[in-house]
Amino acid sequence: MRGAILRAMGPHITKAVIPAAGLGTRFLPATKAIPKEMLPVVDKPAIQYVVEEAVGAGLEDILMIVGRNKNALANHFDRVAELERNLEVKADTARLERVNYSTDLADVHFVRQGDPKGLGHAVLRAKKHVGDQPFAVLLGDDLIDARDPLLTTMIEEQERRNATVIALLEVDPDQIHLYGAAAVEPTENPDVVKVVGLVEKPDRADAPSNLAIIGRYVLRPEVFDVLERTEPGKGGEIQLTDALQVLAADESIAGGVYGVVFRGRRYDTGDRLDYIKAIIQLAVDRDDLGPDLRQWVKQFAAGLSDQIEGPGTGH
Numbered sequence: 159m160r161g162a163i164l165r166a167m168g169p170h171i172t173k174a175v176i177p178a179a180g181l182g183t184r185f186l187p188a189t190k191a192i193p194k195e196m197l198p199v200v201d202k203p204a205i206q207y208v209v210e211e212a213v214g215a216g217l218e219d220i221l222m223i224v225g226r227n228k229n230a231l232a233n234h235f236d237r238v239a240e241l242e243r244n245l246e247v248k249a250d251t252a253r254l255e256r257v258n259y260s261t262d263l264a265d266v267h268f269v270r271q272g273d274p275k276g277l278g279h280a281v282l283r284a285k286k287h288v289g290d291q292p293f294a295v296l297l298g299d300d301l302i303d304a305r306d307p308l309l310t311t312m313i314e315e316q317e318r319r320n321a322t323v324i325a326l327l328e329v330d331p332d333q334i335h336l337y338g339a340a341a342v343e344p345t346e347n348p349d350v351v352k353v354v355g356l357v358e359k360p361d362r363a364d365a366p367s368n369l370a371i372i373g374r375y376v377l378r379p380e381v382f383d384v385l386e387r388t389e390p391g392k393g394g395e396i397q398l399t400d401a402l403q404v405l406a407a408d409e410s411i412a413g414g415v416y417g418v419v420f421r422g423r424r425y426d427t428g429d430r431l432d433y434i435k436a437i438i439q440l441a442v443d444r445d446d447l448g449p450d451l452r453q454w455v456k457q458f459a460a461g462l463s464d465q466i467e468g469p470g471t472g473h
């Protein structure tokens with residue numbers, strides 16, 4: 159039904175781009191030989207959650223932008239005949255199913271980003287694969303809880319408004335310097351705002367709001383032309399936020415920029431503290447691990463109750 163309605167409105171989005179070529183310096187030395195997107199969150203690498211999210215929103219054509227540690231990512235989405243045979247011999251069908259599931263999940267393609275020159279530069283590497291259709295970008299180290307859908311709403315907004323759509327999260331003003339921040343105006347929908355300006359990692363005093371850009375975008379192909387003209391910005395990197403700022407300032411390029419305000423659970427697995435929280439939050443809700451883990455967490459927290467200190471930034 160939804161598909162029929164959307165097809166009547168224009169081309170349906172089918173492609174997702176997942177940049178996973180960053181250096182992951184906050185996680186060194188764990189990320190010396192594997193990308194941070196391959197770090198396990200309970201028993202799946204972070205990147206698998208992100209691919210599952212894309213597939214769940216109907217995007218089965220996935221392009222990963224990969225760096226020097228490409229093999230670990232490519233192997234995860236490929237067959238491992240020896241492992242499959244071993245599980246078959248042992249008649250371990252449950253694990254065999256889990257292994258095959260990650261192989262069959264989606265049509266995953268890879269393109270290299272030679273030097274990690276920034277997120278904008280990584281997205282630009284997708285130009286040829288994407289062509290002239292709108293597409294989604296999902297950051298490989300940013301997990302959105304599957305119980306709190308976001309991407310589907312963003313795709314619907316993109317198709318309805320024929321604009322660029324980004325995801326925004328209200329953060330503590332003390333944390334805004336870690337994100338891109340948006341200047342916004344209200345729309346008829348309380349969960350959607352019009353983005354009139356963007357600043358990458360502003361000081362608290364310069365931030366236009368405490369609405370932070372998080373790692374989901376639905377973009378129009380015009381973004382590639384803008385990225386080609388985008389000079390290195392903050393940190394000497396080609397910033398996607400700078401290109402989005404151009405699109406927000408001039409609606410004639412690609413219909414302007416809208417933000418979907420996300421009020422659900424999100425985990426930044428590229429940050430050590432958030433990574434630990436993600437594992438605990440996801441595991442306590444699982445049927446297999448939850449009951450024992452909840453019990454243990456309660457006892458552990460009781461033992462800590464007289465040691466509680468203020469929160470750090472995790473950076």
Ligand code: UTP
Nearest residue numbers: 177178179180181182183184274275276280298
């Ligand atoms: P981050 O800034 O979080 O990634 O980029 P990073 O640079 O790897 O992290 P730290 O700060 O050194 O720990 C956000 C996303 O963009 C990708 C990253 O892989 C991550 O998913 N990225 C970033 C690229 O693909 N290429 C780049 O040049 C930069």
